[in-house]
Amino acid sequence: MNADTGETPKGGHVVVIGGGIAGLAAAHRLVTAGRRVTLLEATTRLGGKLRAGEIEGVPVDLGAESMLARRPEAVELARAVGLGERLQQPATATAAVWTRDALRPMPKGHVMGVPGDAAALAGLLSAEGLARAEQERDLPPAEAAALGDDIAIGRYVADRFGREVVDRLVEPLLGGVYAGDAYRISMRASVPALFDAARAHGTLTEAVRAVQSKAAQRTGPAFMGIAGGIGTLPGAVAAAITSHGGQILTDTPVHALTRGAADWHIRTGERVIHADAVIVATPAWSASELLAAESPAAAAELAAVEYASMALVTLAFRRRDVEGALPAGSGFLVPPVDGRTIKASTFSSRKWAWTGEGSGDLFVLRTSVGRYGEEEHLHREDADLVSVSLADLAAATGLSARPVATEVTRWIGGLPQYPVGHLARVARVRDAVAKLPALRVCGAVYDGVGIPACVASARRAADEILATPTLAHGTLSDERE
Structure with a gap:
């Protein structure tokens, strides 16, 4: 009844x-x-893969932490089950890319790492990589036949902009979604709007700008979270x-x-x-x-x-030991080409107001480990994953503090590959x-x-x-x- x-x-x-x-x-x-x-x-x-937890009494997400808000379905479901008043957009969404031994600002004006203006990649790419990316506008227009019914996004972007754009930007962004390999991932499945635009426009730059033009007509935040996780x-x-x-x-x-x-x-x-x-x-x-x-x-x-597995390493620090060491922003991505263990870090206490407000004198951040074809790390002990995460954080930011608490969450077979x-x-x-x-x-x-x-x-x-x-x-x- x-x-x-x-x-x-x-x-x-x-x-x-x-x-x-x-x-x-x-x-x-x-x-x-x-x-x-x-x-x-x-x-x-x-x-x-949605799991709420806590560390040192601070509520945290031990799985997915946000949802795309420009697609309405998840937000509508949250509202339908009484969570509408707890929906929150990120307090900050300014991220960086840790590559070539430095934290570099995430460039603006891209679609899943594919730029609408190659000049925006200055500083992220090497001089040679930037010069190659800028050649895209001068390449002969691509025909729809070049994409066929489907194509790997890494392959197509590398053909148009050069491999460095893929390795330093597309790969870490896609890795955050699929934990996959950009040179295997379907462009049609992973970025369908860009695939369709690429078939209709001569250059990939024009295709990106067409997608951005449609996106600009939408209102509201791109991503949302829920207070409490x-x-x-x-x-x-x-x-x-x-x-x-x-x-x-x-x-x-x-x-x-x-x-x-x-x-x-x-x-x-x-x-x-x-x-x-x-x-x-x-x-x-x-x-x-x-x-x-x-x-x-x-x-x-x-x-x-096929599936990829990954692990999330959640770390709680004393706030006074962290705030002066971490760079501004919500975290950073790590391209696999740089050979690091972690693939990303999120400064949760900065990104989500509900985490920061509930953490008192603690500061919570997390790292992620594991990509398709690189899952040997997941067989390591929890303490080892914490150690390699701290080592990479120290190399990226200079953070030398020790956490007061840690939590390792493994998602074996967590993400289907496309x-x-x-x-x-x-x-x-x-x-x-x-x-x-x-x-x-x-x-x-x-x-x-x-x-x-x-x-x-x-x-x-x-x-x-x-x-x-x-x-x-x-x-x-x-x-x-």
């Missing part, structure tokens, strides 16, 4: 497998549309689901998903849950196993998706899944790894389930064991 309206859910029973933000968003969409929903999560914790969003969504009569079962791994004569059978241990419809919102490897019996084609495609051809793979998966009655998939592997993209993927899956003719009235009114 819906706790708000007193009405009995209608339109059948839908099971959502996976309790990350995509699964939670799908379940929320369904239950607020009046459907009976059961969400199953294999672990004891909801939220996936982005990691509080899953709990708020879960509370909204249960308040509408939905059921959430954690520590409930699904061992088999099969289609019966008229419904779906979801086996969890010795129990079988029957459902009119199912949404699979798990990582690719798990979705592959679940779909193997009913859709071998989709399962094979999903099994081929190589050239990824969107074609996703299309094949969805085509195969669409042949099954009342089953859909969603999550970071399909439409983007950011929180808004995951929520959008969940909405798409839920809306397609809601539009299924047999779900309009439902076929099951009980749960049969």
Whole structure:
């Protein structure tokens, strides 16, 4: 029964497998549309890569810390579950790039590191790299055929601007999103607006300016956080689901998903849950196993998706030991070409007002470690990751203070990789899944790894389930064991 309206859910029973933000968003969409929903999560914790925690009593995010606000889906979900008044934009968003043995200001006027004016890269690139980048405007116009159906963003930008632009700027920015390799990552999947503009304009400079022109028409902050942490969003969504009569079962791994004569059978241990419809919102490897019996084609495609792992090292210092040492701004990125261990550092107590206000005499910052193909660091002990983070921080900023507390969070298999051809793979998966009655998939592997993209993927899956003719009235009114 819906706790708000007193009405009995209608339109059948839908099971959502996976309790990350995509699964939670799908379940929320369904239950607020009046459907009976059961969400199953294999672990004891909801939220996936969104995780709230604390260090020395200071609330922190131990996973994703912000969401793109110029895509509306995540912000809309936060508002829908009562977090609207806690949405915050960064207190400062001025970042640097630690490269060529110095912290250098992040240049303005770029799209994921691709410049609209090569001159803006002065100081970041070497003299030779800058001269090569400035040649882009004089190169023969590229034809759409040069991009084909897809191309690695690193390859295309290097062809137009030179490798140094990729290595010193595109790579660290993309690495922060995908923990991937720019020379493998699909331009069409990772920066679709730029891919489309590049097909329509002769030079990449013109393409970047076209994308920037459209972006300038938007209002509001580019990114938002939540006071208390982005990691509080899953709990708020879960509370909204249960308040509408939905059921959430954690520590409930699904061992088999099969289609019966008229419904779906979801086996969890010795129990079988029957459902009119199912949404699979798990990582690719798990979705592959679940779909193997009913859709071998989709399962094979999903099994081929690769993932990158990473670790976050959260450090708490005495504020008096830090403020004079750290440079201004919200942190810095680190290009892999420079051979450092960390790939970024965020000065959390400066970037987020809620962290700074709640930290008292403490200053919290974090580093990230691990990229695709460079995951050996993640097998090191926590103390080793703290030590290498402190060594890199000292080399970058001169910070010599010792932290009063540390926290290492590992995200093994945390980020799906989007190589050239990824969107074609996703299309094949969805085509195969669409042949099954009342089953859909969603999550970071399909439409983007950011929180808004995951929520959008969940909405798409839920809306397609809601539009299924047999779900309009439902076929099951009980749960049969």
